[in-house]
């Protein structure tokens with residue numbers, strides 16, 4: 001347990017957490033909505049520092065990150081907390097409920113990487129924002145030791161902490177769940193605008209990709225998909241976008257996303273964005289040159305790279321993929 005970085009002390013030993021746009025107001029003894037921060041005698045503490053709920057090795061593509069070190073394996077760790085409460089959470093057993101945790105402080109994490117020759121670490125599965133102090137300390141140590149850092153996040157964070165953290169994060173996948181604020185309020189207990197602000201601010205400052213889980217009847221209309229594509233195009237049309245297939249999970253019982261919806265979404269997006277991929281279905285997820293359509297990265301069975309450094313070998317277009 002360590003003192004939280006972003007909070008304000010108020011009268012009667014109350015505190016206001018300033019880490020995310022929920023701005024929880026906590027009386028002594030109370031814990032925030034994320035279950036990760038607690039007011040103890042007028043001081044806000046991060047109570048999940050270094051407490052890890054799960055550790056595993058994943059392919060980079062599983063994050064999903066397709067334009068950051070394709071084909072590499074990445075050590076993936078997560079905490080036992082989240083500041084959203086999505087009805088369709090795919091990891092609800094560890095994000096929404098208390099489960100046993102293991103201590104893994106930043107030095108131990110580095111040692112684990114050294115011993116196993118691990119070059120990349122992802123803060124993922126649950127919400128790394130609610131693990132802020134730990135992610136910041138660990139990311140600094142990892143980067144100092146030339147280990148790439150990745151965050152898979154809902155993007156629901158205030159600008160000041162985001163600005164402090166981002167220089168130590170090499171790549172991020174931000175989940176843009178919908179372009180409808182009502183969707184965020186009704187199904188996630190959050191709001192849309194802070195997520196859009198995070199995407200705008202982070203673009204160009206790290207290797208950024210966006211994921212959108214398409215849920216039938218909730219965010220899969222043509223107008224919703226179009227609005228999402230228009231927003232990303234406005235930020236940067238080279239940002240990779242992943243449409244992901246939804247399966248019923250946690251409190252949501254809607255039918256799984258039909259494959260046809262995913263293909264249609266891809267068709268709409270490809271009119272304005274250069275790199276669009278589909279997740280959770282078996283399909284061609286290769287990277288093609290947006291100009292001449294040459295195959296650049298094949299992801300069938302194993303990763304094959306046909307790029308000439310960072311350029312298309314046929315038409316010489318620069319392709320934003322970090323190796």
Ligand code: SF4
Pocket residue numbers: 017018019020021022023024031032033034035036037083130
């Ligand atoms: S980080 Fe947690 S405690 Fe802080 S405002 Fe967000 S939900 Fe509340």
